[in-house]
Amino acid sequence: MRKKALFIDPGRCIGCQACVAACRECDSHKGRSMIHLDYVDMGNSAAAMPTVCMHCSDPVAPCAQVCPVDAIPVGTDGVVGTASPELCIGCGNCVHACPFGVPKLDIPEMLQYKCDLCYDRSSQGLLPMCASVCPTDALFYGTYDELVAKRPNARAVDVFDFGNQSVVTGNALVAPAGGEDVIPGGYSVWNEFLSEEKV
Amino acid sequence: MSDHPTTRSAPPADSAALAGRLRAPVAGAAVALVLTGAILAGSRNLDNFDVALLGYAIGTVVLGFGAAYRTVLWAESPAARRYLVRGWKAILKPGPGLPKSVVRRTALSTLLLQRFIAERSTARWLAHQGLFWGVISASLITFPLTFGWIHFRAVEGTESLYWIYMNGVRTISVDALGSAGWLMFHGLNFSAVLVIGGGAWFLYQRWSERGNNLTRFGRDLLPLIALIAISVSGLLLTVSSSFMDGFAYQPLAFIHMCTVVLTLVWIPFGKFFHTVQRPAMIGIHLHKEASLASGGSLECRVCGAEIEGAVFVGDLQKTMAELGLDYSGWVETCPACKRIARGASYRTDVKAGF
Structure with missing residues (x-):
């Protein structure tokens, strides 16, 4: 993971949408919210899942790799940027190749948008907008040591399992201490679900 | 016959790698040669070539080399290669599902009018149209002149009439003091005004907009500065010749040439x-449209929402396989279901019941 990263704890998320609104306020986002907030099992559970770009480091940014016009910049600090407006042709490759379901596509504009860690802020040492407003610290921005100092029983996991492929990321999910070193990316859930459906 | 076994038994992988390394420079050299040949042929073995414009011609040949070199490198990536082939096939052989009128409309709307920029912002669109048409018109005027494909000769016994020669062949005469001649000889000035207007707007945006600490000098500002420098120095040539009796014309001409040549050489990089x-990717949306009509759409395996055309998704999966991204089955699930699945996994396997 990055030295300073977003640590996401879905267990703390109350689904208040403050991050969604704050994301819009970022100067480089200009009114567009890049974060996703999904309710995992609406009606049966209060569970909410905030999703920001995880800034994949291994394999490096699959979204950028599948981009046919090299529109998605990957910085030396590991931050995967939003698509360059002059290059992006709006093909949608990145949208579907992202294992986390992050990029958004504006088809009339032929332009992809995605979380860039509020780079105009985070590159200056400021918090990304989502982390700056999250009332429960479900989105915590800082170093791993800062996270553990605040939550001694927590650990951060930056490896996700997608079947045959593991993806190592720049941001991380917070998990209870003592669990697995790899977090399921969801791939197996649907595979099991679909195979049960077939049966 | 048997003296050089190592030479004969060079592993195929090495020769393939060598061929791969040579592809870009060879393509660059080929384009540069073709361009040079076209200059020689069009100027009748340099008979009609204006030596004062030599720097521009050399800059353009170098641009041809660089653009072809970079294009080959770019097209080697699996996604680019696949879409270039698919896109151009859709343009050149549109098929029954894609009328030629759609191809023409796409070219007009995307390539020339750039409506997608208007969707982003009307002011941005106007500024880009200024830059675009300014550069296009300037290129159409300048390149044939610098290559010697078009030149002018005074009509004997007249004050302001000129013959226009194209590829060495005399065509029509034009009165430099007439309205048509005035428009023709000031074409580059109109181009310059368009470029300066568009470039200035973008520069102002870069300068004044919030979040502009992400603006990079080399990437975002220098191209605008280069275009404006070309245009301003070009306009100053007209000012010098028309209003100042040619004051400082030669130094200005040298400065103008430097700005143009440096920009030309830099374009590919x-x-x-x-x-x-x-423009190379102009056909990709036509391909998507045609393949959706012929191959149908692919629906999310979980929620049934339409993801994309089945051919498009198949192409993406092939691209991912080539890149060693071994989760291409995941592409058949829509982004929202991917996120919810990850949340569900977290809820059951990581932090039960969160």
Whole structure:
């Protein structure tokens, strides 16, 4: 993971949408919210899942790799940027190749948008907008040591399992201490679900 | 016959790698040679070539080399290669599902009118149209002149009439003092005004907009500065010749040439390369449209929402396989279901019941 990263704890998320609104306020986002907030099992559970770009480091940014016009910049600090407006042709490759379901596509504009860690802020040492407003610290921005100092029983996991492929990321999910070193990316859930459906 | 076994038994992988390394420079050299040949032929073995414009011609040949070199490197990536082939096939052989009128409309709307920029912002669109048409018109005027394909000769016994020669062949005469002649000889000035207007707007935006600490000098500002420098120095040539009796014309001409040549040589390696990439990819949406009509759409395995055309998704899966991204089955699930699945996994396997 990055030295300073977003640590996401879905267990703390109350689904208040403050991050969604704050994301819009970022100067480089200009009114567009890049974060996703999904309710995992609406009606049966209060569970909410905030999703920001995880800034994949291994394999490096699959979204950028599948981009046919090299529109998605990957910085030396590991931050995967939003698509360059002059290059992006709006093909949608990145949208579907992202294992986390992050990029958004504006088809009339032929332009992809995605979380860039509020780079105009985070590159200056400021918090990304989502982390700056999250009332429960479900989105915590800082170093791993800062996270553990605040939550001694927590650990951060930056490896996700997608079947045959593991993806190592720049941001991380917070998990209870003592669990697995790899977090399921969801791939197996649907595979099991679909195979049960077939049966 | 048997003296050089090592030479004969060089592993195929090495020769393939060598061929791969040579592809870009060879393509660059071929384009540079073709361009040079076209200059020689069009100027009748340099008979009609204006030596004062030699720097521009050399800059353009170097641009041809660089653009072809970079294009080959770019097209080697699996996604680019696949879409270039698919896109151009859709343009050249549209098929029954894609009328030629759609191809023409797409070219007009995307390539020339750039409506997608208007969707982003009307002011941005106007500014880009200024830059675009300014650069296009200037290129159409300048390149034939610098290559010696078009030149002018005074009509004997007249004050202001000129013959226009194209590829060495005399065509029509034009009165430099007439309205048609005035428009023709001031074409580059109109181009310059368009470029300065568009470039200035973008520069102001870069300068004044919030979040502009992400603006990079080399990537975002220098291209605009280069275009404006070309245009201003070009306009100053007219000012010098028309209003100042040619004051400082030679130094200005040298400065103008430097700005143009440096920009030409730089085009393949910076932001300007989008002028190659975007037109080259013009067919990708036509391909998506045609393949959706012929191959149907692919629905999310979980929620049933339409993801994309089945052919498009198949192409993406092939691209991912080539890149060693071994989760291409995941592409058949829509982004929202991917996120919810990850949340569900977290809830059951990581932090039960969160």
